[in-house]
Amino acid sequence: MEKNLKASRGKDLRALKAQIHKIERPKKRRSESLTLGLKAIDSTLPEGGIATSAVHEVTGSSGNGFAAFLAGQACSINRPILWCVEDDSSKMLYGPGLVVFGVKMDLLIMARCRGTDEILWAMEEGLREKSIGLVVGELSKSVSLTASRRLQLAAEAGCTIGLILHDGASEEIAAPSAVTTRWRVDSLPTLKSGTMNNKTRWGLSLCRCRSVTKKRSWDVEWDNAANTLALVSDAKCGTLASPNQVCLKN
């Protein structure tokens, strides 16, 4: 009697386990990533770069610049990019400014959506498409846990990278979300000397990443001429000159 009960319980358990196994997401077979081209950052990230099959969130004043840089990286491996923006916004992404980040314009598709819901829908559609490399969505605020979870699942289905851009406030950043990593990118002053050199400097900080316990930040510089991202050794650049001295006088 006892034995029978045990056997049937074991059977039930096995059936349950099989059921759960079915529901569970299959493990990622291989981890791919989009490399930033900077060893210091790439080695910190568990996937060796911005992980595919994942959604990332970027905030800060230069979030779109960082997205443009990643788009350039995706173009270098010939993957198309879907960039979703709100339709009624008064500003637009400017082609000549994107080109310097190495974005190939025939690989870039802009989707102008009406409202957040359509942006999220368009992102999800894009993420499910296997041939797409990167999906960028410019939102006015951070997405909810449910929405980010949906995007995450879509990215896993399509092995693509999703990027949520928004300039959210700090309390929003602390809100729960299913994104894999969270970055903050702020523009930093570039120069030591008077005029602006043809470089773009960002303060890059990794606010959240699985398996990276401590918040990390780097100062990086994009060289328009050389098309490379480089680490800036000194965190604060030299002495600050007063504007009077800096300005070019003609």
Next chain:
Amino acid sequence: MLSVERWHRQTKYASKTKKSLPVPIVLTDYINGVCFVSDANHDALASGVTPRMSLADARALEPNLKIVPADPRADTSMLGKIANWATRYTPWVAICGRDGLWLDISGCAHLLGGEEAMIKDLTVHLSNFGFTSRFSIADTPGAAWAMAHYGGEEKLIAPDAQRLALASLPVIALRIGDIKAVELIRLGISSIGDLYALPRAAIAKRFGMVISERLDQALGLMPEPISPRRPLPKYRAECSFLEPVSRKDNIESCLLQLLEDICSNLECASQGVRQLILDLFLVEGATKTLHVGTVRPVREAKCIAKLFAEPLSKIDSGFGIETMILSAQVVEPLTESQINVLVDERNEEIVPLASLLDRLGSRLNFEHVTRLVPKASHLPDHAMRQVSVAESNMHGFWPETQIRPLVLLDQPESVESITGIAYYQPPEVFRWRQNRYSVRATEGPERIAPEWWRRDRAWARGLRDYWRVEAEEGRRFWLFCEGRRDRQCNSLRWYLHGFFA
């Protein structure tokens, strides 16, 4: 009668009042400041009120008139709705005047059991919607119009019998206008039959070509084309239900059936479809129209069905759908492709994306799914345009030597300088959108002059000096200075046009 009945339908007036009591209703409109009767119902007509009578006269005839202001726009849209509904009988429907419809039923009547059965079906439906209708079927539009408006009991004119049928009708039935008709009657020519005998040259000399033209058109001696409201589809599939259908999965499976019909026809003709229209005819008489487009010609029924899924989910089918008509509006040649053997080099990257672009385009509109394309212009706001992905790939070169911002404002925004304005250097501290920025470094100027061949009001104030400006905390702006300063005036202003990464 259409206007009054439209008003009835909208206000549900008939259901509220007792049917037995006659309620004379007139719709009134102002012509040159005088209030006229524009339309009247049966009860009002019975008491002697006619359209185009002044309201004062009408009131003298019938003191109990109920007066409602006319709404010509609502009448037009109602007629449009009826015309849409009538496409279930034939794709060739046109609006005629303020209250009429042309239906070209060549080759359609037998599908509905002959002309008589079709007419019966049409009038029963229209009277169910609450509209009185008069109709006629003839070889020519002119004869049909005359019989419908002025004819007696006999409404179906046999082929080539219009000469006899029209003979007894008044001349106004020829659509020649009131003035000409009155003149003809004054000469003793009251019926169309009287015109047959008269020499054409004399009529033309006296009245112009209109009368003989109309007569020839009515008799079929001269063609009178009717233009359909919507371009006639190349391929069309239809499905009518015995019982109204309202369940989503039924509608979808039916749609798939229609799509498969059309796609198999397309395959025979080596064509693919770019634009499809699905008309849903609801029981209560409304018509819902769904448009779907693709970036390249397709003929896979399942792929197209996916595009319809989103708009279909928004449709409220009410009491059910009676008929579904699917028409392929735009078709393009699509040859059979050999899969995985030869890759079409030109469209190499677009093909795997095409289904995604179709889905995005069908929900967001194809104008909103774009590529950025360079344009040869020095002016930053003209150097780029957004081209729909549905259009063919446009190529050009992006300027790489110039330094341009990542984000450009549609309209340059004025910045307020706190430290004074000079043309040779940007403000040291400026205010934009209530934020204060102190400038840390600048680079410039880059002088851009307006292009004389382009008339652009934004550039009307002459050349601009563009500067790259870096604020203290690191944001990089693209400012420009516009205007001039001399002894008389100082119109220098600084504007913000873009942001660098």
